[in-house]
Amino acid sequence: MKLSEKIVNKNVSVGIIGLGYVGLPLAIEFANRDINVIGFDLDIEKVDSINVNKSYLKHIPSERLINVKGKFTATSDFSILKEVDCIIICVPTPLNNYKEPDLSYVIHTAEMISKYIRKDQLVVLESTTYPGTTEEVVKPILEISGLKSGKDFYLAFSPEREDPANKHFSTSSIPKVVGGFTEGCLKAAQSLYSIIIKDVVTVSSTRVAESSKLLENIYRAVNIALVNELKLLFDRMNIDIYEVIDAAKTKPFGFQAFYPGPGLGGHCIPIDPFYLTWKAKEYDFSTRFIELAGEINTKMPYFVVQKVHNALNTVKKCVNGSKILILGLAYKKNVDDIRESPSLKLIKLLEDDGAIVDYNDPFVTLPTSGHGYDLKKKSIELSPENISQYDCILISADHDFYKEKTNYENLVKCSNLIVDTRNIISITDISTSKLFRA
Template sequence: MKLINKIKTKQAKIGIIGLGYVGLPLVIEFCKAGFQVYGFDIDERKINLLLEGKSYIKHINNSSISEILPNFTPTTDFSRISEVDCVIICVPTPLNKYREPDLSYVFNTGEVIAKYMKKGQLIVLESTTYPGTTDEDLRKILEKSGLKAGVDFYLAYSPEREDPGNKEFSTSKIPKVVGGFSSSCLEVAKALYDQIVVRTVPVSSTKVAESVKLLENIYRAVNIALVNELKILFDRMGIDVWEVIEAAKTKPFGFQAFYPGPGLGGHCIPIDPFYLTWKAREYDFHTRFIELAGEINTQVTYYVLEKIIQALNENKTSIKGARILILGVAYKKDVDDMRESPALKLMDLLEKRGALVDYNDPYIPELPETRKYKKKKKSVELTPDNLSLYDCVVITTDHSLYDPDFIAKNSKLIIDTRNLIKSKTYQNVLKA
């Protein structure tokens, strides 16, 4: 095939739509492999920073951007889609306020591509979604161009598997699952990803590839729900769930450690399961197990809230008017990613009950607006004097930069949801 030959000889031009935590690492890998890459985004701030050789994602340094600029063209001009041979879609797929899939970003992107696409192009969707999105919904939008999938253009799905901040498994080291609308679509898509990843894993259809991503994250969501439920039970029984997990994971087979927290965060695990539960209704199927896990992971934030209120009461302090410091608003340690962070929800719940809430996060100096929350706050400096001002310090993210002894020695009361402070000698620390 002509396109496969262009890919293998690095003559194919690559277009990546959406330059966030998924799209930007892909840009870097394709540029490093010797391809000319066009990066498309509607955010002019991102484009301007990239043109200056600067990164806006913590785990991607400026040099990684400046080094690829000879091969990289960041732009807000989507008409330039007509200049590329392969288009990869990496846009958000959130939930709406009714916890239903919001595929507006994918569908709007499809409409834009349809205006400018040309015969022989490969279009790949990477955004997490329900089975059928690629070969049913997106295909129909793209075919408004007058071109037919599998005949005039190639269509595929390859789920993103990014883990921001993971130094062991970067984009190129993670095997890539690929499903095509047809056998020729699969062949072209596999040839593309073969250029940048350690191994491609071809599957029989786009629906299978879409389901793979959902299974991966539902597996994690369900197991996290299990340990969150056990955390609440063991707390009543006077048992430290963290000690239980550490002992259980010494078993060399049949057990994988998952850890409790203040709720689920990140773009994938809190959201992806609901894409499948929503699609399941079309088949008169109720995904009870998945929905129960979602319910538990949602309620654990309220459990943490109650632990804070109880601990304050025991210190003869009312939640109304209490000064509370949240430590860490990133959804996991050592990243600047706060998508769906449970810390934001906890902050909101505390403020609704009259608490005065500040936060510290070494990677997020100022809270940006999110779809759900619009809080104008700046990170408070961690000093002995500042810590001593708060009635309660709540650890919601266990950043490596946090010194557990320093925090414990200078705080009146601590609610630790991440087991950051492992020493049992501090009487002012409660696990939640």
């Protein structure tokens, strides 16, 4: 039976390489539609967890794995790739130390697929990358097998649009952009995703699909940089940036509210714009706007640390030797993802200045290492006794946990100083001498 017929009949099998924040929910979604899914990952702990129906991502309950038992299994044996009909690549695309694209995960995965690829299979890259990656990098590697893209197998790109812990949108409800190497490739990918996605948006090429993802994240990075810069300015002018935003967003057209923070985190906004700036150099083009946004966002942790210095100075203390508790190690609210989290940078900067730094995060409770940091710390309990022993509380991630009545009251009542980067604490609830915005 041809691939097209298998997809139409929902008799198709799907292999997903990379079982992280993108691959795992995608796999569950296919399995929910009664599609046989095999997940591939080199992390044996992830493989073992899936095979006992235990989720390792806090925002994905284990019940979702239990519900697809028998339809979703995991393995680290990549030779099984030849047994699936469709292969979806969901591996990381980080930057190196020089903010240049690191495609090593994509390249290694493509090399692995080339060993086992067979005729009439579909290969889709979902990893965010610069325009041209699918055709210039992945396609030649896959064709080492002797098979040709668009003739012997199908090749497409479809950017991931996962937003962990978002209560309003899920994998199936977020429109999916798809671009194919050929018209036949496009139709195959469109048909596959239509099984689980309500609205599949087709574009003319893989390059357009790759570019659309970059535009989405560059749009956010630039606008966040704008409000971050205004935050710096309005701080000097003694103007509340949050009040300004609240006033501006009453305009029913032509304005979208973005909010400042301690810096950018996650694996998208801090990373993706630089994929385009790097590729632009090939065309002798300088993306100054994007680079300026990155420069502003990168500086925000330094501004926050200076605010901590200023706050402690008001009580005749210095950062050196002070005890500081950071609330929220994750890069954003209600997730356990610490990739590129500004909190990691804040901890390093404060410790470099001699501070004794701990953290609390209900989603990241165990000793933490990786992502360029080795914290050797674990989350501190947010009790009144613990809160009161710190010279300064620094709010970095606005988890709903901190807004719950008891925790909020404890923060307001028991803190000696609070530096709030997320506008959690109301100035009507606490002495202005104890609260500092950053």
